[in-house]
Amino acid sequence: MDRKVLLVTGGAGFIGSNFVLEGVRRGHKVVNLDALTYAGNLDNLASIEGNPAHLFVRGSILDGALISSLLTAHQPDAIVHFAAESHVDRSIVGPAAFVQTNVTGTFTLLDAALQHWRSLPVIKRDTFRFHHVSTDEVYGSLGPHEPAFHEETPYRPNSPYAASKAASDHLVRAYFHTYGLPVVTTNCSNNYGPYQFPEKLIPLMIHNAVEGKALPVYGDGQNVRDWLYVADHCDAIFTVIERGRLGETYNIGGLNEQKNLDVVNILCTILDELCAQGAPHSRLITFVKDRPGHDRRYAIDCTKLQSELGWVPKESFRSGIRKTVEWYLENAKWVEKVVSGQYRDWIGENYGSRT
């Protein structure tokens, strides 16, 4: 892809920061708009601090005037929209923030993008892109033998998080069909890798295991997720920005279904090898009260992305999960900073009532 100017929202979060780092590495200029909620962390971007190819702006996607001024000042070729409240358990405890950020925030961003796009000369209008980053959770839950989610699977969101993302997807679609805004949406499965906030399954289990704390597996641990290494997700987004068809949606998945309990046991085995003093870490596995409305199985059919645009995931789960454990062990200071303060309140709130 030619050098582009990208306006990235949520670029201090897990996937967003991986995308920003990769974007700068690929030679793009990135304007990074992030509100720095509990999930946003400038330490993720320390390696590009002072790099003129990256401009960080602290601000919200709910601030239409700010977005308009950034669009006018930087004339981006594409908006890549990651910013969201992203944790299902938090959406169960406090859904309002999810509606505000994911629905109203996406609407505000779309509206500012539309006004800006309409003001562009025709040649710029033709190449402009609004890339919306979404999730497989909008499709609901699969039975054990049902075929994987494909782009035509009906939306059946089950958590407030999934419902808010579904609403944002519908708004993005409507801005294409009604106003012609050049949008593309991707719906991805569960990501893992560096810089993931340790409220999510994989980093939480690594952190707790290292600390000798209980590994809280919800319900019977047989829920299935389709895990994708974060760099592969970022690569898919670059591919779709470059060659995806306007108004289309593309599913992104890891071709890698795993039961939660198996994932936790794999993590324990790697940690037994790398931190032998805590072995066997599997002794810490504790079954706790299930997540309400817990989706049983996600699986993604990404044939469209593979056959149309030639994308394939490069990382195997075996190598990716090992790299991830090593990253968390080597970045103990990053983890330490993240799990101080407000993090403790969340752990108390979410897990206190489960045991």
Ligand code: NAD
């Ligand atoms: P995250 O929670 O790690 O990061 C979200 C980022 O958005 C944070 O930096 C936060 O500060 C920022 N943010 C929140 N509200 C904002 C606002 N009002 N204005 C500007 N910035 C704001 O999330 P993530 O896991 O990196 O997910 C990124 C996107 O990818 C989300 O849209 C999510 O729905 C989607 N997604 C995530 C996964 C996954 O497995 N993590 C899978 C598929 C899709």
Ligand code: DAU
């Ligand atoms: O599928 C994509 C989605 O994946 C993204 O849209 C979300 O933003 C992202 O958070 C993720 O959602 P999940 O709910 O699948 O991820 P989480 O890491 O929270 O949980 C993964 C599985 O592990 C899920 O079945 C619940 C279970 N779990 C989770 C936690 C935090 C546990 O058993 N114990 C835990 O402590």
